[in-house]
Amino acid sequence: MTKPHEQVCALLQKIGLPAVRIKTVSAEVIEFNELFSSLINEGATLERRLWFLEGVLPHIASADRTRWEDAFANRSRAQVHVTFKPIDGRVLDFEMRSFASVGQEKSDRSILCVFISFADPVFERVCQARFSEGRAAERRRVQNALHKRVSQQLLGAAFGCKLLAGKVETLNEDLGKEASDLAQLVNEAVVELQNVVSSAQNQSREN
């Protein structure tokens, strides 16, 4: 039966990210996706299980190599710069992010390496789409809160203040003036909020 982490490379392929899963001690390849294999110079490396050792490790930036070795040994996260030179002669710069999975069984323990291109806008597009969804969700939440809570309460407060100002005025002129000023202040807040609500609604329509 396939375990969830065994499908992770295929899932990452769907969002345009090359990925490979390797063994924790030997760094032999357990699983990979086609985007990853397209980065490996297959002519130079014969065995798939050695693709990481021969096709990735030599291409980690020298400044990052020690950091990678420490992270690999400690099974901690790492972000390193890798430059691939696939068979077509192009030079492709990636950030490799690695994550260790710690399962109960020895076979569950592996390290997932995901490659994020510095040049390819796929990852950027995925991020932008997520940010955009997040912004829309937050806008809906704020709009809802403004409409259902703040705006409704402020409307009640505006009428309450006007009522109070009218009552106080009959008892004491000075206090009446102050209450009237307060009512005016609440009115101004109402108008300000009205502008905010309508601009939020307009922005939602535009998007």
Next chain:
Amino acid sequence: MDSLRVFLVENHEDTVKYMQLFLEQLSYQVCVAADMATALREIPKSHCDVLISDIGLPDGDGWQLMEQLGDNRPQFAIAMSGYGTGNDQRRSRAAGYNHHLVKPFPPEALLTLLHELGETKEKRA
């Protein structure tokens, strides 16, 4: 000039309370309901001149209320809503509301409309 009889439909407790007290202070006669079912039951008996109704009600909306009131609709009606797009305003007009106020609005905005409606009522009388 006779004071207008107002029927207020609004389910926000504080808002309806202060709107009612404020309008009564200005000599309007005010009846209230917090939902559509109560409004449908009470409006025909209230002989009110103006219906002021929130569009979002717990058991329906202000547009349905107008439709279901049928011949029992008051002479004038004002819709209140947190949504004020052109579509919302057109829908209120189509349902039979004379005006559509976007929440929150200053009390003076409501008073101006009530004053206008009072004058129209006088002219019609």
